[in-house]
Amino acid sequence: xxxxxxxxxxxxxxxxxxxxxxxxFSTFLRSSLMSSFExxxxxxxxxxxxxxxxxxxxxxADVRPGIVLDDAALExxxxxxxxxxxxxxxxxxxxxxxVTPWRFVNRASRLVVDPERFPDEREEMTAVGMGAVYTRxxxxxxxxxxxxxxEPLIERYFRPYARAxxxxxxxxxxxxxxxxxxxxxxxxxxxxxxxLHGEGPRPPVCLGTDGFHTPSELxxxxxxxxxxxxxxxxDSPFSGTYVPLDFYxxxxxxxxxxxEIRRDTYMTEPGGPAGPGLARLAxxxxxxxxxxxx
Numbered sequence: 001x002x003x004x005x006x007x008x009x010x011x012x013x014x015x016x017x018x019x020x021x022x023x024x025f026s027t028f029l030r031s032s033l034m035s036s037f038e039x040x041x042x043x044x045x046x047x048x049x050x051x052x053x054x055x056x057x058x059x060x061a062d063v064r065p066g067i068v069l070d071d072a073a074l075e076x077x078x079x080x081x082x083x084x085x086x087x088x089x090x091x092x093x094x095x096x097x098x099v100t101p102w103r104f105v106n107r108a109s110r111l112v113v114d115p116e117r118f119p120d121e122r123e124e125m126t127a128v129g130m131g132a133v134y135t136r137x138x139x140x141x142x143x144x145x146x147x148x149x150x151e152p153l154i155e156r157y158f159r160p161y162a163r164a165x166x167x168x169x170x171x172x173x174x175x176x177x178x179x180x181x182x183x184x185x186x187x188x189x190x191x192x193x194x195x196l197h198g199e200g201p202r203p204p205v206c207l208g209t210d211g212f213h214t215p216s217e218l219x220x221x222x223x224x225x226x227x228x229x230x231x232x233x234x235d236s237p238f239s240g241t242y243v244p245l246d247f248y249x250x251x252x253x254x255x256x257x258x259x260e261i262r263r264d265t266y267m268t269e270p271g272g273p274a275g276p277g278l279a280r281l282a283x284x285x286x287x288x289x290x291x292x293x294x
Contacts, residue, residue: 036060036112037161039168040103042094047176048101048289049168050094051183051242054110055087063112063153066144069137079271080138081110083186084263085278090184092282099293101182104168106161110134111143113157115165116183116242119150128194132158138192166244169254180218180292183208183242183258184285188269191237200237204230204265208241208258213248218255218292225288229265229281255292259285 042048057078059067069077087105094101106115111134117123119132129136129143133150137143172179187206191198205226209219223232241258263269266277 036106036108036157037115037164038103038105038107039164040094040105042100042102044175046099046101046293047172047178048099048180048182048293049172050090050101050103050285050289051165051181052083052087052090052103052105053115053183053242054081054083054106054185055085056105056107056109057082058107059109059112066148067111068142068145076270077137077143078109078111080188080192082271083184084271085267085274086184086186086261088274089261089266089278089282089285092279093285093289096283096286097289097293099290101289101293102168102172104165108157113153113161115158115161119154119158124196125194128196130194136194138194140193162244166246169244169247173251173253178253178255179247181242181254181256182285182288183256184261185238185258186261186263186266187237189262189264195237197239198237201233202237202262203233204262205232206236206238206258206260206262207232207234208239208260209235210241210243210256212252213243213254213256214241215252215255218257221291222257222259222288225291226259226284229261229277229284259288 059074067074090103090105094103113132114130114134117125117130117132123131125131128140131150133144133148133153135142135144135146135148169179169181187202189202191202207219207222226232238258238260241256243254243256247254261281266281267274
């Protein structure tokens with residue numbers, strides 16, 4: 001199950017306009033020691049945020065010693081666990097969309113922290129060593145030593161990410177009266193050993209939903225937009241979507257949908273180059289952005 005809550009303390013082209021207003025926290029993004037996440041501004045009138053949390057392979061030099069894998073094993077793990085090329089799909093879609101969406105992109109690997117996991121006992125993936133700070137790999141091998149304290153990584157990476165994403169949603173609400181989070185992921189053709197719910201269907205495109213934040217019109221728009229990419233499924237093999245806790249279950253103006261793309265539809269697995277399917281997926285994602293931007 002894709003954990004959807006993070007704690008924190010849409011068709012015509014719009015006319016040319018002044019530089020988009022960027023939230024004040026962008027100063028923090030620019031000054032972050034490793035730029036571990038980035039808000040890429042879109043059109044001022046766009047309510048859409050493309051959220052890309054798992055596309056990066058980057059591990060800071062001072063985080064690397066805490067990972068027990070040798071370099072070759074780490075590269076293999078990154079091949080399996082990274083949602084490769086989803087940042088490129090989102091960037092291409094943003095360029096094609098009639099109203100440019102905002103993009104919130106994690107520039108650090110999920111092996112640093114996973115911003116879509118609970119950092120406490122509420123996280124079901126802790127059972128396989130894959131809470132907010134992973135201690136096991138996708139094949140249930142040791143990634144970090146038992147007894148590793150997750151708090152330094154949570155404090156440095158997880159909490160600033162959660163606050164910034166919450167601020168980005170608040171900014172879209174203030175500017176447009178609503179926000180639409182489209183959470184962009186990919187998943188392997190065959191289940192990996194860490195998956196707790198891998199026995200279900202694995203369609204070309206899985207749409208993850210939330211009963212409060214995924215209205216029927218958003219889901220219908222996604223089904224139509226991705227129809228050309230093959231069959232779409234619902235909440236299998238991953239379910240839920242990402243909504244900052246400040247808004248979860250409280251603000252219906254915050255819509256959310258997860259788009260999980262099966263990797264064989266656009267790339268060589270595991271961790272290989274993208275193929276021609278990437279352009280088709282970018283066009284479909286742009287069509288979804290346009291459908292929910294008006």
